[in-house]
Amino acid sequence: xxxxxxxxxxxxxxxxxxxxxxxxxxxxxxxxxxxxxxxxxxxxxxxxxxxxxxxxxxxxxxxxxxxxxxxxxxxxxxxxxxxxxxxxxxxxxxxxxxxxxxxxxxxxxxxxxxxxxxxxxxxxxxxxxxxxxxxxxxxxxxxxxxxxxxxxxxxxxxxxxxxxxxxxxxxxxxxxxxxxxxxxxxxxxxxxxxxxxxxxxxxxxxxxxxxxxxxxxxxxxxxxxxxxxxxxxxxxxxxxxxxxxxxxxxxxxxxxxxxxxxxxxxxxxxxxxxxxxxxxxxxxxxxxxxxxxxxxxxxxxxxxxxxxxxxxxxxxxxxxxxxxxxxxxxxxxxxxxxxxxxxxxxxxxxxxxxxxxxxxxxxxxxxxxxxxxxxxxxxxxxxxxxxxxxxxxxxxxxxxxxxxxxxxxxxxxxxxxxxxxxxxxxxxxxxxxxxxxxxxxxxxxxxxxxxxxxxxxxxxxxxxxxxxxxxxxxxxxxxxxxxxxxxxxxxxxxxxxxxxxxxxxxxxxxxxxxxxxxxxxxxxxxxxxxxxxxxxxxxxxxxxxxxxxxxxxxxxxxxxxxxxxxxxxxxxxxxxxxxxxxxxxxxxxxxxxxxxxxxxxxxxxxxxxxxxxxxxxxxxxxxxxxxxxxxxxxxxxxxxxxxxxxxxxxxxxxxxxxxxxxxxxxxxxxxxxxxxxxxxxxxxxxxxxxxxxxxxxxxxxxxxxxxxxxxxxxxxxxxxxxxxxxxxxxxxxxxxxxxxxxxxxxxxxxxxxxxxxxxxxxxxxxxxxxxxxxxxxxxxxxxxxxxxxxxxxxxxxxxxxxxxxxxxxxxxxxxxxxxxxxxxxxxxxxxxxxxxxxxxxxx
Amino acid sequence: xxxxxxxxxxxxxxxxxxxxxxxxxxxxxxxxxxxxxxxxxxxxxxxxxxxxxxxxxxxxxxxxxxxxxxxxxxxxxxxxxxxxxxxxxxxxxxxxxxxxxxxxxxxxxxxxxxxxxx
Numbered sequence: 001x002x003x004x005x006x007x008x009x010x011x012x013x014x015x016x017x018x019x020x021x022x023x024x025x026x027x028x029x030x031x032x033x034x035x036x037x038x039x040x041x042x043x044x045x046x047x048x049x050x051x052x053x054x055x056x057x058x059x060x061x062x063x064x065x066x067x068x069x070x071x072x073x074x075x076x077x078x079x080x081x082x083x084x085x086x087x088x089x090x091x092x093x094x095x096x097x098x099x100x101x102x103x104x105x106x107x108x109x110x111x112x113x114x115x116x117x118x119x120x121x122x123x124x125x126x127x128x129x130x131x132x133x134x135x136x137x138x139x140x141x142x143x144x145x146x147x148x149x150x151x152x153x154x155x156x157x158x159x160x161x162x163x164x165x166x167x168x169x170x171x172x173x174x175x176x177x178x179x180x181x182x183x184x185x186x187x188x189x190x191x192x193x194x195x196x197x198x199x200x201x202x203x204x205x206x207x208x209x210x211x212x213x214x215x216x217x218x219x220x221x222x223x224x225x226x227x228x229x230x231x232x233x234x235x236x237x238x239x240x241x242x243x244x245x246x247x248x249x250x251x252x253x254x255x256x257x258x259x260x261x262x263x264x265x266x267x268x269x270x271x272x273x274x275x276x277x278x279x280x281x282x283x284x285x286x287x288x289x290x291x292x293x294x295x296x297x298x299x300x301x302x303x304x305x306x307x308x309x310x311x312x313x314x315x316x317x318x319x320x321x322x323x324x325x326x327x328x329x330x331x332x333x334x335x336x337x338x339x340x341x342x343x344x345x346x347x348x349x350x351x352x353x354x355x356x357x358x359x360x361x362x363x364x365x366x367x368x369x370x371x372x373x374x375x376x377x378x379x380x381x382x383x384x385x386x387x388x389x390x391x392x393x394x395x396x397x398x399x400x401x402x403x404x405x406x407x408x409x410x411x412x413x414x415x416x417x418x419x420x421x422x423x424x425x426x427x428x429x430x431x432x433x434x435x436x437x438x439x440x441x442x443x444x445x446x447x448x449x450x451x452x453x454x455x456x457x458x459x460x461x462x463x464x465x466x467x468x469x470x471x472x473x474x475x476x477x478x479x480x481x482x483x484x485x486x487x488x489x490x491x492x493x494x495x496x497x498x499x500x501x502x503x504x505x506x507x508x509x510x511x512x513x514x515x516x517x518x519x520x521x522x523x524x525x526x527x528x529x530x531x532x533x534x535x536x537x538x539x540x541x542x543x544x545x546x547x548x549x550x551x552x553x554x555x556x557x558x559x560x561x562x563x564x565x566x567x568x569x570x571x572x573x574x575x576x577x578x579x580x581x582x583x584x585x586x587x588x589x590x591x592x593x594x595x596x597x598x599x600x601x602x603x604x605x606x607x608x609x610x611x612x613x614x615x616x617x618x619x620x621x622x623x624x625x626x627x628x629x630x631x632x633x634x635x636x637x638x639x640x641x642x643x644x645x646x647x648x649x650x651x652x653x654x655x656x657x658x659x660x661x662x663x664x665x666x667x668x669x670x671x672x673x674x675x676x677x678x679x680x681x682x683x684x685x686x687x688x689x690x691x692x693x694x695x696x697x698x699x700x701x702x703x704x705x706x707x708x709x710x711x712x713x714x715x716x717x718x719x720x721x722x723x724x725x726x727x728x729x730x731x732x733x734x735x736x737x738x739x740x741x742x743x744x745x746x747x748x749x750x751x752x753x754x755x756x757x758x759x760x761x762x763x764x765x766x767x768x769x770x771x772x773x774x775x776x777x778x779x780x781x782x783x784x785x786x787x788x789x790x791x792x793x794x795x796x797x798x799x800x801x802x803x804x805x806x807x808x809x810x811x812x813x814x815x816x817x818x819x820x821x822x823x824x825x826x827x828x829x830x831x832x833x834x835x836x837x838x839x840x841x842x843x
Numbered sequence: 844x845x846x847x848x849x850x851x852x853x854x855x856x857x858x859x860x861x862x863x864x865x866x867x868x869x870x871x872x873x874x875x876x877x878x879x880x881x882x883x884x885x886x887x888x889x890x891x892x893x894x895x896x897x898x899x900x901x902x903x904x905x906x907x908x909x910x911x912x913x914x915x916x917x918x919x920x921x922x923x924x925x926x927x928x929x930x931x932x933x934x935x936x937x938x939x940x941x942x943x944x945x946x947x948x949x950x951x952x953x954x955x956x957x958x959x960x961x
Contacts, residue, residue: 108877127956131873136954442922444915449874454923454956461956592872595950598930608930 005029011038011642013544013563015536016051017725019043019187020118020545022643023052025537025566032056032537032566037188040642042555043545047188050723054734058535059567061731063804064518065532066571068092076508076526078500078799084520084530089572092529093579097586099485099512100133104587107481108134112451112467112510115489116141116726118544118563121577124600126489129580132592136450137483140467142496143814147830148378151460152387156663157401158420158428159408160549161185162390164370165654166193166202167554168357168404171350171369173205173343175229175390176376178214180204182722184374185409186552193554203350205343207232207335208376210719210749210791211784222343223786226715226834228333229377230386231699232340235329237393238321239344246348248398251365252299255656256395256665257427258314259297260290261305266695268425268668269310277425278305280312290426313666313695317392320696332699334786347371351397359403360650364657367397368404376719380834381702382692384459384827388667389697395665401656410547412655414558414646418548420661425668428661433548441669443676447683452829453477455680459673459693460828468497468819471506478684488515489576490533494522495727495798498819498831499772500812516576519731520802532573537566539575542621542635553653560628561643562621562635578617585614603627667695692826703823704834712836714754715786716768718794718813721745727795730806739796739809746810747780749791750839755781758839765842768792768811770835772818776842777811790837853945863890865945869901873954875924878908888943894926895939897949912953925952 022041037044130138180194399405421429452463591611674693681688796810
């Protein structure tokens with residue numbers, strides 16, 4: 001009689017993008033045969049995108065790394081054969097441990113870690129390892145979407161992300177992003193909610209140089225010149241404030257710092273003694289502290305406090321935006337002035353200022369409009385100002401954390417477990433739950449000692465491009481050490497950093513590189529040791545998505561789940577964090593890692609980790625879940641049941657009216673940051689441009705805008721496809737198949753009329769060349785791109801021999817970008833990701 | 844709970860007088876360890892001593908390298924510095940005013956940066 005066939009559906013979590021949707025994996029007789037969305041997961045509700053469904057074929061990719069490999073060829077370079085030699089795990093660990101012991105004895109800061117793994121691992125466990133080792137350089141994630149975004153969101157909405165309420169929104173402007181169209185936060189949920197919203201009549205306006213997936217489905221696509229989004233938004237603000245008189249007075253005076261009085265230098269006027277910012281009380285006709293009960297703060301006018309002439313911050317904003325006229329904006333953005341006027345009018349009318357709605361028995365302000373931003377609009381020099389302008393627009397109509405409007409992710413936690421902080425001036429700061437140190441009002445004037453240069457870029461949390469710049473020339477910021485060991489944990493620095501030639505030069509200078517990778521990718525070409533990393537279907541990861549960071553309120557729940565291994569690892573593959581824990585044990589600092597995990601994971605008695613003990617990672621996670629949810633919620637419960645879910649109350653979905661801290665429409669802390677940055681730069685003996693540190697958003701041209709001298713007459717930008725995410729998905733054969741059949745994926749988009757002028761025909765192979773590099777690809781002539789722009793889909797253009805599916809497919813966008821201090825956003829360090837190019841037919 | 848059960852202070856003879864004192868173990872993690880070169884030590888404090896008093900004593904003991912690594916100019920903790928009593932952040936207790944008892948484990952951590960993301 002035949003043995004019974006194994007036939008099981010297993011709860012786990014996808015890892016094909018950061019949404020980490022819950023999945024059910026169908027396993028038959030030891031083989032994964034199907035992946036579907038997990039109905040118990042609020043992020044997927046039983047649905048799953050193409051990436052998630054295609055993941056299973058990646059599990060069985062024959063080109064995966066199966067054993068540890070050691071380089072024998074000392075020469076390193078793109079395309080140079082490392083002449084790999086197989087080594088045992090024991091030998092590999094000994095090599096790695098010895099290198100780390102040596103570097104730790106010399107100066108622990110010489111170790112650099114690069115990783116971009118799932119949330120709990122990247123944001124809590126790996127940093128604890130780095131601190132215990134003694135290096136501050138653990139956060140090199142490369143050049144990516146969030147460089148400028150997270151800083152701007154923390155500062156304005158107190159959270160990690162930008163989102164908006166699709167349950168009630170009736171009018172949305174998507175500025176260089178595709179939220180709701182299988183991109184961005186909780187993509188599956190957002191796409192379904194977007195479809196429902198469209199059915200009830202929601203209008204979507206996409207402002208983007210490229211006719212993206214979102215633009216194709218929108219009510220209106222407004223092609224805009226790259227890097228000018230800030231001007232577009234500021235002109236809308238001007239129209240609303242100065243022509244249409246359309247703004248939410250109640251919200252601005254009570255829930256923002258709009259009424260705070262500022263002097264001629266832009267600083268708050270403060271009460272003597274308490275230091276509380278003053279407002280002008282229209283009832284008492286005098287200045288009073290901003291939080292005085294019963295006061296009626298003025299938003300407009302000019303007042304005299306003692307000897308000082310001053311005006312409310314909102315008046316300063318009104319005056320400031322006056323010169324951003326639609327006519328001027330039309331010249332800069334190429335969006336006609338009448339279109340800008342129409343959009344401003346539509347947006348203002350749709351905001352329904354003054355209206356309320358009852359949700360779950362509570363009357364709340366109803367502001368069913370939002371302008372949403374993600375990478376595209378802000379990934380330019382001065383991108384922080386674009387994001388602050390966007391947030392200002394949301395705030396002036398009061399569409400902020402109320403039904404229908406903009407919101408961040410999870411400013412408040414379930415049952416009050418976390419909430420926003422508040423400065424002495426009454427302004428919002430991010431909850432401690434998202435991580436210590438995101439304190440935008442807490443400046444330190446001392447020379448930096450980390451590669452990210454924290455003290456030189458205080459108004460951001462994302463400083464990865466500075467790693468690249470510092471590694472290229474470690475002496476330029478007088479860091480007292482030169483990095484000697486680089487550990488790359490599931491990150492392709494060659495593909496995702498700017499300019500592979502420059503990155504290669506930088507990697508060549510690092511004496512020892514170890515990479516944990518599923519493939520012999522572009523980084524492996526420079527590695528001394530390659531360690532086989534487990535595929536996500538072979539991994540155990542607790543809380544791959546965390547409510548405090550990437551979980552949209554659109555899911556209707558707070559939820560916690562795990563990724564459990566569905567099959568045994570291929571060959572000798574292991575998970576990198578387990579290897580690092582073993583190394584820490586060999587080096588004797590694992591007890592310190594445990595101590596830090598007790599703190600950062602807030603593990604309570606009796607589940608705390610005892611430093612003298614040794615725990616497998618599953619037991620650490622078991623203690624963590626029991627500490628959070630009680631003894632009946634160990635990891636076995638999660639393995640069998642999927643998700644622990646807590647429905648969100650109305651206060652948790654729309655916290656705006658329920659919290660005390662105010663939102664800033666005036667960024668007075670920028671003036672303090674400006675001074676602090678100038679002082680730090682002066683300590684480093686550097687002449688530093690601090691002009692972007694100003695309290696109100698502006699539009700300034702990026703290099704590409706000013707750099708149109710012949711023959712570099714076009715802009716190049718990249719864009720996102722819904723079925724690829726990060727460079728690793730390009731090695732998936734099924735997703736490759738989709739890309740090969742997609743009209744844009746592997747092509748170079750050029751406007752048909754522009755191409756006609758240059759004599760380029762559809763399907764011809766063309767060169768696209770910037771001052772930094774050149775790429776070749778097939779021209780796709782289309783009306784769906786701005787006439788001045790060339791478009792290239794992100795993530796493609798791999799060249800590593802160890803990625804046979806991805807190799808040679810599509811075009812590598814980052815090759816075209818240079819890296820220099822001059823081409824980053826001076827506040828966030830975000831890399832300017834557009835540049836002027838020339839286009840020519842390849843012979 | 845972060846705190847152990849209350850323990851009696853330790854006793855020590857000083858001449859003919861028996862003095863009570865609090866003995867705590869201090870661990871240094873991250874960048875502060877790099878600059879003071881000390882991993883762990885035991886510190887004697889007067890009964891009723893607070894975290895603030897302990898930190899003042901540590902500053903006196905380890906000098907400017909400790910002060911520079913842990914504090915901002917005004918004596919506040921740097922945003923990347925973390926002080927824990929029994930693996931609990933002092934700001935979840937009573938801050939610098941948190942009273943210490945014998946046998947408690949104090950961690951001084953420097954290098955707690957906010958996470959990047961994408």
